[in-house]
Amino acid sequence: MGKSKVLVVGGTGYLGKRIVRASLANGHPTYVLHRREIGVDIEKVQMLLSFKDQGARLLEGSFSDHRSLVDAVSQVDVVVCTISGVHIRSHQILLQLKLVEAIKQAGNIKRFLPSEFGTDPARMGHALEPGRVTFDDKMVVRKAIEEANIPFTYVSANCFAGYFVGGLCQPGHIVPSRESVCLHGDGNVKGIYVDEDDIATYTIKMVDDPRTLNKTVYIRPPENILAEGGGGGVGGSHRETACQDECLGGRIPV
């Protein structure tokens, strides 16, 4: 049996472009949704053309044109969606309900991997505002997928290294402060930080793996489990630290 045809929706995004590259590198016939709305966004257009040069097929479509989404998903076996979902940047998770409708109507999709790639939202009922919208919306999408009986894999990638490690885990900061950092808890709380290219590779390895069908898959290599404070941790060499739970916008549930 050949490798599944993979359509990436959101393929010019931060994670999406890595998924496209991983899909091509792993020999999947790779399709990328080319949204009309990108218009003259020259960087996106050039990225799409470079994917085409590397063997990807571009499928035109739009979230505001149901028929175009149905036509696009009808041409592939697997859909990986990487639409934006960071409340301080861009957040369009619920747009995926339109994609779910299209997949349901097309009826041919063997696996849908919705835009997740973070902490498992099913375990985040206690999450604080303002970030919890991401978990809540991802749960809404999960419910729609499961009600439509669409085969799925949910990828829980924990923390993107680029978002968390560079800024020493300070929400909203991707470069380190020179003065102080807030440690979460006592600094020994562990987090899982994963390189985004690795997330893309693991994700593509899942699409044809029967063990991941209708499952949540956690990406947590043992070497990637780090504490923020102390030797060898994420913030190990910092000059000054402060332990303040208010930097999370509320009390930390214990």
Ligand SMILES: NC(=O)c1ccc[n+]([C@@H]2O[C@H](COP(=O)([O-])OP(=O)(O)OC[C@H]3O[C@@H](n4cnc5c(N)ncnc54)[C@H](OP(=O)(O)O)[C@@H]3O)[C@@H](O)[C@H]2O)c1
């Ligand atoms: N675990 C973590 O630490 C972490 C960190 C960041 C993100 N994430 C998760 O990773 C996933 C992808 O996030 P990302 O940062 O890679 O996203 P992103 O780069 O901000 O955006 C990805 C794509 O979303 C599409 N998009 C944005 N606005 C749209 C709109 N109005 N209509 C249609 N499409 C739209 C665009 O697709 P086109 O390519 O078609 O233009 C864009 O390239 C999300 O689920 C997010 O929650 C996790």
